[in-house]
Amino acid sequence: xxxxxxxxxxxxxxxxxxxxxxxxxxxxxxxxxxxxxxxxxxxxxxxxxxxxxxxxxxxxxxxxxxxxxxxxxxxxxxxxxxxxxxxxxxxxxxxxxxxxxxxxxxxxxxxxxxxxxxxxxxxxxxxxxxxxxxxxxxxxxxxxxxxxxxxxxxxxxxxxxxxxxxxxxxxxxxxxxxxxxxxxxxxxxxxxxxxxxxxxxxxxxxxxxxxxxxxxxxxxxxxxxxxxxxxxxxxxxxxxxxxxxxxxxxxxxxxxxxxxxxxxxxxxxxxxxxxxxxxxxxxxxxxxxxxxxxxxxxxxxxxxxxxxxxxxxxxxxxxxxxxxxxxxxxxxxxxxxxxxxxxxxxxxxxxxxxxxxxxxxxxxxxxxxxxxxxxxxxxxxxxxxxxxxxxxxxxxxxxxxxxxxxxxxxxxxxxxxxxxxx
Amino acid sequence: xxxxxxxxxxxxxxxxxxxxxxxxxxxxxxxxxxxxxxxxxxxxxxxxxxxxxxxxxxxxxxxxxxxxxxxxxxxxxxxxxxxxxxxxxxxxxxxxxxxxxxxxxxxxxxxxxxxxxxxxxxxxxxxxxxxxxxxxxxxxxxxxxxxxxxxxxxxxxxxxxxxxxxxxxxxxxxxxxxxxxxxxxxxxxxxxxxxxxxxxxxxxxxxxxxxxxxxxxxxxxxxxxxxxxxxxxxxxxxxxxxxxxxxxxxxxxxxxxxxxxxxxxxxxxxxxxxxxxxxxxxxxxxxxxxxxxxxxxxxxxxxxxxxxxxxxxxxxxxxxxxxxxxxxxxxxxxxxxx
Numbered sequence: 001x002x003x004x005x006x007x008x009x010x011x012x013x014x015x016x017x018x019x020x021x022x023x024x025x026x027x028x029x030x031x032x033x034x035x036x037x038x039x040x041x042x043x044x045x046x047x048x049x050x051x052x053x054x055x056x057x058x059x060x061x062x063x064x065x066x067x068x069x070x071x072x073x074x075x076x077x078x079x080x081x082x083x084x085x086x087x088x089x090x091x092x093x094x095x096x097x098x099x100x101x102x103x104x105x106x107x108x109x110x111x112x113x114x115x116x117x118x119x120x121x122x123x124x125x126x127x128x129x130x131x132x133x134x135x136x137x138x139x140x141x142x143x144x145x146x147x148x149x150x151x152x153x154x155x156x157x158x159x160x161x162x163x164x165x166x167x168x169x170x171x172x173x174x175x176x177x178x179x180x181x182x183x184x185x186x187x188x189x190x191x192x193x194x195x196x197x198x199x200x201x202x203x204x205x206x207x208x209x210x211x212x213x214x215x216x217x218x219x220x221x222x223x224x225x226x227x228x229x230x231x232x233x234x235x236x237x238x239x240x241x242x243x244x245x246x247x248x249x250x251x252x253x254x255x256x257x258x259x260x261x262x263x264x265x266x267x268x269x270x271x272x273x274x275x276x277x278x279x280x281x282x283x284x285x286x287x288x289x290x291x292x293x294x295x296x297x298x299x300x301x302x303x304x305x306x307x308x309x310x311x312x313x314x315x316x317x318x319x320x321x322x323x324x325x326x327x328x329x330x331x332x333x334x335x336x337x338x339x340x341x342x343x344x345x346x347x348x349x350x351x352x353x354x355x356x357x358x359x360x361x362x363x364x365x366x367x368x369x370x371x372x373x374x375x376x377x378x379x380x381x382x383x384x385x386x387x388x389x390x391x392x393x394x395x396x397x398x399x400x401x402x403x404x405x406x407x408x409x410x411x412x413x414x415x416x417x418x419x420x421x422x
Numbered sequence: 423x424x425x426x427x428x429x430x431x432x433x434x435x436x437x438x439x440x441x442x443x444x445x446x447x448x449x450x451x452x453x454x455x456x457x458x459x460x461x462x463x464x465x466x467x468x469x470x471x472x473x474x475x476x477x478x479x480x481x482x483x484x485x486x487x488x489x490x491x492x493x494x495x496x497x498x499x500x501x502x503x504x505x506x507x508x509x510x511x512x513x514x515x516x517x518x519x520x521x522x523x524x525x526x527x528x529x530x531x532x533x534x535x536x537x538x539x540x541x542x543x544x545x546x547x548x549x550x551x552x553x554x555x556x557x558x559x560x561x562x563x564x565x566x567x568x569x570x571x572x573x574x575x576x577x578x579x580x581x582x583x584x585x586x587x588x589x590x591x592x593x594x595x596x597x598x599x600x601x602x603x604x605x606x607x608x609x610x611x612x613x614x615x616x617x618x619x620x621x622x623x624x625x626x627x628x629x630x631x632x633x634x635x636x637x638x639x640x641x642x643x644x645x646x647x648x649x650x651x652x653x654x655x656x657x658x659x660x661x662x663x664x665x666x667x668x669x670x671x672x673x674x675x676x677x678x679x680x681x682x683x684x685x686x687x688x689x690x691x692x693x694x695x696x697x698x699x700x701x702x703x704x705x706x707x708x709x710x711x712x713x714x715x716x717x718x719x720x721x722x723x724x725x726x727x728x729x730x731x732x733x734x735x736x737x738x739x740x741x742x743x744x745x746x747x748x749x750x751x752x753x754x755x756x757x758x759x760x
Contacts, residue, residue: 157609
């Protein structure tokens with residue numbers, strides 16, 4: 001007869017936390033974590049106590065106070081009677097605007113330069129090398145200041161447009177005025193406007209959405225949807241019969257006709273800038289500060305993007321090019337249809353970090369007096385209210401939020417184009 | 423990101439701890455150098471000369487304080503600050519005194535926790551325009567582009583002035599006086615606005631000052647003066663009475679020329695008290711008896727400082743106006759040394 005007994009169950013002793021390898025690493029991590037949190041708590045507590053001793057306890061109440069200062073570039077309505085929060089919102093939109101414009105331009109220039117740097121044409125390749133090395137090896141702040149200085153010093157002041165024999169004239173059939181205060185371009189206007197939708201009531205985040213633009217966007221979206229349907233049908237017929245019906249005319253019609261009809265119905269016309277008083281009025285005013293910042297950030301970041309693109313293309317084995325040539329594809333098509341789609345997988349992750357860099361670099365805007373969020377919340381508001389800690393923390397929060405949004409969108413795109421593995 | 427929040431908090435904690443430590447007078451004596459916040463460069467008020475030595479009206483105040491406390495007018499570390507960085511520099515303890523044409527306002531005094539020790543220049547905000555613009559009054563500036571230094575009271579005054587007169591303008595925010603000058607001269611803005619004294623000082627550096635005019639409107643009161651941190655009254659007293667000593671010296675006729683003679687003793691008990699031959703005013707301040715004598719010796723009395731740096735004989739060419747002694751119909755009025 002045999003008896004089977006369980007081995008005596010080992011009871012847990014505290015010393016095992018240190019001597020038992022199963023628990024030791026956990027113990028170390030918990031202790032490190034507690035130490036870290038204590039340090040953080042001490043720092044925060046110390047800051048709060050010291051600020052309270054200084055008579056400046058942390059308080060966000062200043063955000064609802066009247067701002068009292070004016071901002072030149074406003075994407076939403078704002079006057080000096082609005083609150084500091086509203087001013088921060090105006091600044092945030094300006095940051096987003098320059099970041100958006102910059103990312104798009106930098107990508108276009110970057111891809112172009114990156115591809116051209118691989119060109120077999122010696123001159124083109126060398127010029128692109130010079131461009132890349134010049135821009136990425138000089139601090140972006142200097143490029144911003146240089147761009148601004150060139151715009152201010154080399155372009156004519158509005159004064160020069162005056163008189164019977166003006167020193168300067170408007171460009172493009174008298175529609176565009178290029179001055180050292182910015183570029184005035186014609187603005188789209190609607191004579192049968194449908195008005196605006198006021199979002200968020202009268203809060204600091206209030207926003208007017210133009211119904212005209214909304215209608216246009218919907219009509220255009222429907223057009224694109226229609227084109228997609230037509231193409232899908234063409235594909236189906238091609239798959240079934242081998243003959244592809246001609247879709248170009250119907251697609252062109254779908255693309256233009258509904259939008260043009262909507263534009264005519266809304267009474268679309270252009271408002272041209274004209275010299276009145278001290279400045280040009282009418283038209284859309286793109287300020288020097290925006291142009292200088294946009295240009296410098298784009299050119300600077302494009303140099304990095306060009307290198308990423310070049311690296312991505314070189315990462316694709318030469319066999320792919322040879323295979324494409326063997327199939328009879330011309331070099332342009334090889335690049336567009338074979339190399340770039342594969343290179344994208346290598347390009348996108350570092351591209352994300354360059355978009356983030358561009359966005360963060362836009363905080364140098366104050367160097368040219370562009371009122372981004374660093375200029376409003378982190379500049380004038382901070383200075384007028386003396387709330388440094390609150391302003392800077394909010395500013396950091398804003399940039400964090402923008403950066404995380406950009407990277408999540410780009411990561412989503414990256415997941416879509418990456419190699420599907422089985 | 424987490425890391426940088428902590429580093430940021432660490433910095434703030436460090437700054438706050440630095441500011442909380444009292445006894446600036448002892449700190450300055452121990453350091454043997456006065457840290458003085460000045461502008462990044464405004465001719466006449468504070469600007470480095472060709473040899474890199476700081477010179478100017480505000481600089482004179484710094485040197486007088488250094489002479490009174492440390493016995494050496496050269497024992498000053500000048501810290502250039504912009505309109506935006508100046509208050510942080512003072513609050514964090516980076517500078518001991520800020521002499522940077524800063525306007526004394528309620529909120530700066532009360533809310534930002536600073537102590538204005540007096541007024542060394544009574545100023546007001548004005549507008550400068552190129553003469554060929556053909557404008558004779560600020561009220562004709564509807565639609566003009568205005569260059570303005572950010573983070574200043576002038577920015578708020580400007581908004582108020584245009585609002586009150588129901589006219590519009592386009593602000594061009596600028597960080598420093600030099601940038602404003604560049605934009606203004608290139609015609610990127612029609613008007614440059616700042617304190618009238620600053621306009622005069624800026625115009626003095628132009629190639630053709632005659633082509634520019636300052637409009638007659640003065641749209642604000644800008645009492646400019648040195649300031650220190652709130653809560654350190656001993657240090658505040660030292661700076662306040664050094665400034666008062668310079669002003670009183672002019673009123674009592676003490677100049678750098680007759681200073682030694684005056685210090686030997688006079689019939690005027692107030693002069694004797696200031697010069698330390700009578701009473702113990704210096705001891706009360708925590709300084710020695712000859713503090714005021716050294717302060718005046720550093721650059722002369724208020725009137726001499728004014729005449730040498732920004733007076734009518736200089737390129738800046740400012741008249742005394744409001745800044746004359748009360749005995750001459752101005753606003754300068756030092757409390758008595760008693």
